[in-house]
Amino acid sequence: MRPMLWLLGLLFCALPARAEVTEVRIAQQTSTAFLQFNVMKHQGLIEKHAAALGVPGVKVTFATFNGSDAQNQALLSGAVDIVSGGQPGLLVLWAKTWGTAQEVRGVSGLARTPSLLNSRNPAVHSIRDLTDADRIAMPGIKMSTQAVLLQMAVSKEWGEAAFDRLDSLTISMAPADATAGLLSGGGAFNAAFTVPPFEEMQLRNPAVHTVLDSRDLIGEATTAVAWTSKAFHDANPKVYKAIIEAIEEASIFVAAHRREAVEYYAADSSAKVDIDAVTQIISAPGVAYSATPTGSMKFATFMARVGKWKTVPASWKDLFWPEIYHLDGS
Secondary structure, three states, X not given: OHHHHHHHHHHHHHOOOOOOOOEEEEEEOOOHHHHHHHHHHHHOHHHHHHHHOOOOOOEEEXXXXXXXXXXXXXXXXXXXXXXXXXXXXXXXXXXXXXXXXXXXXXXXXXXXXXXXXXXXXXXXXXXHHOOOOOOXXXXXXXXXXXXXXXXXXXXXXXXXXXXXXXXXXXXXXXXXXXXXXXXXXXXXXXXXXXXXXXXXXXXOOOOOEEEEEOHHHHOOOOOEEEEEEHHHHHHOHHHHHHHHHHHHHHHHXXXXXXXXXXXXXXXXXXXXXXXXXXHHHXXXXXXXXXXXXXXXXXXXHHHHHOOOOOOOOOOHHHHEOHHHOOOOOO
């Protein structure tokens, strides 16, 4: 028995360690809430950190999506490795996969930015003034960050039993299209609940005004995060660590070099970007770029209370992979 065990030991020792991925596929959206990804792309940060950790030659590709639903489908199908979006997008998938082989958790926070519900209806000054004649364009109905924020506002105004009272007024639309329609006044909607820098672009039109500010509901909480699957996280410890290090380095860069970060964003955008205006937008008080996720439990506990799922995380750490547990999340 002993010689046999010795031979088996030699055999297993001789087997090569399972190689990590040679390509990382990242999905991002069009908002300035994801500036770290633009910086990572242009400065090759994942490639740099992976090489330093002993995994040279990693290829990183980026794909643009307009909402979390399509990204989540791509992640579960294995078409992408890292996705990004609002916290509800992560929470929906976390609740569905918690404790399973397909488990998904957050990678890190990305940005704290306000979400503004803007309207061109002069009769609407609060959500109480919205009627069946109003329509609100947002990135996704029911489960997008903006949809959940609207439900939070409704719960605050009329009680949680009525949380979906205004859902019938919402329509799904990409932020750029919602902005164009709101500014033209010719769309089948008269309000938009979007993301920076589109919401600020809307407010340049004197006919448009803000009805609701997310900071009145959740404070200056993280609005954009990244997430990935257990399969990718567990199989690629060095590459995953490189991704975390790249996000942290990019966060520091955005804070110190906002205009350069916006220039990267402009280079990656299919639309014309006013670099000065967008730099001013991301430099406003309350806007921050950080790997630390904050306010996660505010979203998670609200969504559980109104019945979107039964699983309630004990803390924000249940929602994210352990590599960021040293951060002061919430």
